[in-house]
Amino acid sequence: NAGVTQTPKFQVLKTGQSMTLQCAQDMNHEYMSWYRQDPGMGLRLIHYSVGAGITDQGEVPNGYNVSRSTTEDFPLRLLSAAPSQTSVYFCASSSASGNIQYFGAGTRLSVL
Amino acid sequence: GENVEQHPSTLSVQEGDSAVIKCTYSDSASNYFPWYKQELGKRPQLIIDIRSNVGEKKDQRIAVTLNKTAKHFSLHITETQPEDSAVYFCAAGGFQKLVFGTGTRLLVSP
Numbered sequence: 001n002a003g004v005t006q007t008p009k010f011q012v013l014k015t016g017q018s019m020t021l022q023c024a025q026d027m028n029h030e031y032m033s034w035y036r037q038d039p040g041m042g043l044r045l046i047h048y049s050v051g052a053g054i055t056d057q058g059e060v061p062n063g064y065n066v067s068r069s070t071t072e073d074f075p076l077r078l079l080s081a082a083p084s085q086t087s088v089y090f091c092a093s094s095s096a097s098g099n100i101q102y103f104g105a106g107t108r109l110s111v112l
Numbered sequence: 113g114e115n116v117e118q119h120p121s122t123l124s125v126q127e128g129d130s131a132v133i134k135c136t137y138s139d140s141a142s143n144y145f146p147w148y149k150q151e152l153g154k155r156p157q158l159i160i161d162i163r164s165n166v167g168e169k170k171d172q173r174i175a176v177t178l179n180k181t182a183k184h185f186s187l188h189i190t191e192t193q194p195e196d197s198a199v200y201f202c203a204a205g206g207f208q209k210l211v212f213g214t215g216t217r218l219l220v221s222p
Contacts, residue, residue: 031208042118042201042214043156050208059113059211090155094208100146101210103155 002026006091006104013081013111021076021107023091030096032074033058034066036087037106043090049074050096081111114139116204118213125192126221133216135202136184142204145178145185150199150215159200160187192220 007022025032033048035058045058049068063085065077074093078085088108092101115138125131137145146161162169162176162185169176173192178185185204189196197220203210 033209035212040121040214043203043212045209045211048209058209096208100158100161103157105155 004091004093004102004104006089006107008107009105010108011110013078013109015082015111017081019078019081021078021089021091021109023074023076023104024072025074025091025093025102026072027093027095027102028071029093029102030071031094031101032068033092033101034064034074034076035090035092036060036085037090038087046076046089078109083111085109086111114142114204114211116202116211116213118202118216120216121214122217122219124219124221127192127194129192131189131192131196131218131220133187133200133202133218134184135186135204135213136182137204137211138183139204140180140183141206143206144204144210145176146203146210147174147176147187148201148203148212150201152198156201189218192218194220194222196220 004025034046035043044060047066049055090106091104094101118135143164148156149159150156173190175188199215201215202213
């Protein structure tokens, strides 16, 4: 039981490049979320999903896309990376009955 | 939408003292209030949570109180130890969506 797995752990992009941050969970959780963490800003919700095929926007969705084709996977896509997207990204999952969110180890992204 | 404010942003205490961190929220529909601890370079980890039908919850040296009328909740750590040093986040929301506070950096000096 690996919990929530994020890849890659580190990534450097150039402005305008695109990439996908991967997130997978093996706990059969219905809910999954993506957060970004910036110094002094706490964790801000980007997008979330309540089940396969269902996604919704969080506080800071601009510049990011998500999809949820399976219960296990919830990838986050940066369409055209900008320096303002330099951050640490955390994926989290929780069950519909439990509320407790389990976080992945994070992806540290730098956009030059 | 929900807005969560957290105070103080930094807190320094001596080992053995108590520490209190306070949060306020804006959305009366929020029914779940977790607290996370994050050590440097690590992922946030849940330390305690409380639901809106409970006023207080305790787990060893950690307790959380909730005042729904005033829309605020607090984390209490007693007999602090150096290993309690970390950043603590409160959050408020519902089953699928949480809004986090901006964090409190707790430093416990030996």
